[in-house]
Amino acid sequence: MARIRVRILPSNITREVETETGCVSEIIRRLGFPRESIVLLYKGEPLLDDMCLEDGAVVDAYVATSGG
Amino acid sequence: MTPMLRRAVARAKCSKCERPAVAEIRYARLRLCREHFNEFMEKKVERVLRRVGVLQKGRIVVAAVSGGKDSSTMLAILSKLSKKYGFRVIGVHIVLGIREYSEKSLEKIQQLCRELRVECLVIDLERVIGFTVPELARRAKRPTCSVCGLVKRYILNAVGVELGADYVALGHNTDDIIAYSIKSFINHDITQLAKFGPSTETIKGVAIGRLRPLFEVYERESLLYALVNKLPIVIDECPFRPRSPMEDKIKEFMNSLEDDHPGIKLAFVRRLEKRLGFYKSLAESQKYGRCKYCGLLSAGDVCSFCRVTEKAAGKPLGPLVRSEIRRLVASIRERSKAP
Ligand SMILES: [Zn+2]
Ligand SMILES: [Zn+2]
Numbered sequence: 001m002a003r004i005r006v007r008i009l010p011s012n013i014t015r016e017v018e019t020e021t022g023c024v025s026e027i028i029r030r031l032g033f034p035r036e037s038i039v040l041l042y043k044g045e046p047l048l049d050d051m052c053l054e055d056g057a058v059v060d061a062y063v064a065t066s067g068g
Numbered sequence: 069m070t071p072m073l074r075r076a077v078a079r080a081k082c083s084k085c086e087r088p089a090v091a092e093i094r095y096a097r098l099r100l101c102r103e104h105f106n107e108f109m110e111k112k113v114e115r116v117l118r119r120v121g122v123l124q125k126g127r128i129v130v131a132a133v134s135g136g137k138d139s140s141t142m143l144a145i146l147s148k149l150s151k152k153y154g155f156r157v158i159g160v161h162i163v164l165g166i167r168e169y170s171e172k173s174l175e176k177i178q179q180l181c182r183e184l185r186v187e188c189l190v191i192d193l194e195r196v197i198g199f200t201v202p203e204l205a206r207r208a209k210r211p212t213c214s215v216c217g218l219v220k221r222y223i224l225n226a227v228g229v230e231l232g233a234d235y236v237a238l239g240h241n242t243d244d245i246i247a248y249s250i251k252s253f254i255n256h257d258i259t260q261l262a263k264f265g266p267s268t269e270t271i272k273g274v275a276i277g278r279l280r281p282l283f284e285v286y287e288r289e290s291l292l293y294a295l296v297n298k299l300p301i302v303i304d305e306c307p308f309r310p311r312s313p314m315e316d317k318i319k320e321f322m323n324s325l326e327d328d329h330p331g332i333k334l335a336f337v338r339r340l341e342k343r344l345g346f347y348k349s350l351a352e353s354q355k356y357g358r359c360k361y362c363g364l365l366s367a368g369d370v371c372s373f374c375r376v377t378e379k380a381a382g383k384p385l386g387p388l389v390r391s392e393i394r395r396l397v398a399s400i401r402e403r404s405k406a407p
């Protein structure tokens with residue numbers, strides 16, 4: 001189990017996501033976005049799909065389809 | 069701790085070098101480091117510009133910049149390519165007067181233009197015509213977003229005409245173009261599709277052709293480019309943006325398709341480009357003339373900008389905007405002449 005805190009941008013809403021693996025693909029799935037709609041950043045660096053985070057990690061999720 | 073969790077933030081290598089990857093391009097089966105991702109993106113834009121014929125010395129491209137990710141990514145890539153090929157890029161930002169949103173946007177744009185060393189023209193609508201976009205919309209009794217769109221189109225075109233530009237470049241990415249296209253299908257207005265290619269034609273002295281350098285750049289890629297290169301961008305959304313525009317729903321649907329069929333969005337716009345001739349043949353019957361007030365492109369006697377401003381201010385403001393733009397353009401000509 002890894003609990004990940006996700007700050008969604010631009011709405012600035014923070015959500016806590018419970019995952020089995022802490023892996024990016026699972027985080028995105030649990031957030032309910034298509035993978036193509038979102039970019040996850042950890043400490044300012046974009047995360048790749050197969051990367052995994054530890055319990056308690058904080059990430060930024062940029063929704064690509066908003067803004068311009 | 070499980071072995072799964074110990075993999076935390078282990079980063080795969082770039083497909084082309086030993087550096088850590090920052091981007092994954094599924095349809096191309098690539099993982100790229102920052103340098104190779106930038107190269108990948110710049111090549112995409114370069115190919116589109118080559119097809120359109122922009123990569124030549126002496127060409128002038130006016131780049132519409134809002135402060136958002138797409139137009140900032142576009143300006144950064146155009147600026148790199150312009151140095152390589154010798155064409156000229158001039159950024160144009162319109163201050164719309166939408167409270168803090170406009171202030172933040174302007175701040176980011178000024179920073180971006182400085183960092184990229186691109187000359188940028190800032191046009192403050194309120195200073196030129198005495199009204200902000202929301203005020204103009206209220207007085208003209210029209211939706212803010214539609215007035216905003218028409219103001220931007222009008223001013224960009226007027227700047228392009230004044231500069232003798234070859235193109236006005238817009239930050240529309242692949243996802244935008246697909247969303248506009250599908251909307252045209254929904255409205256059974258498929259002649260619109262003729263306008264959604266990588267470029268549209270110029271009518272000399274009246275309308276400058278549009279250029280879409282990000283035609284083959286996915287929205288996610290455009291965002292990634294802005295993020296990995298730390299471009300100054302506005303993250304906030306315009307407060308007037310509708311809460312759930314149809315375009316967003318279409319994009320989300322297309323992105324779920326893309327998840328299952330990587331590359332389907334690219335295939336869509338490439339096929340669209342191949343079929344442009346057909347859609348143009350359907351659209352041919354539409355004739356355009358000049359506005360009797362300002363002389364720019366108009367479907368009827370009076371262009372929509374002059375019509376809306378006449379309703380809002382009691383007189384058409386196209387001529388005023390054009391003379392102000394003429395003055396601004398003359399001042400940047402002077403600056404570029406100075407040693
Ligand atoms: Zn590399
Ligand atoms: Zn007019």
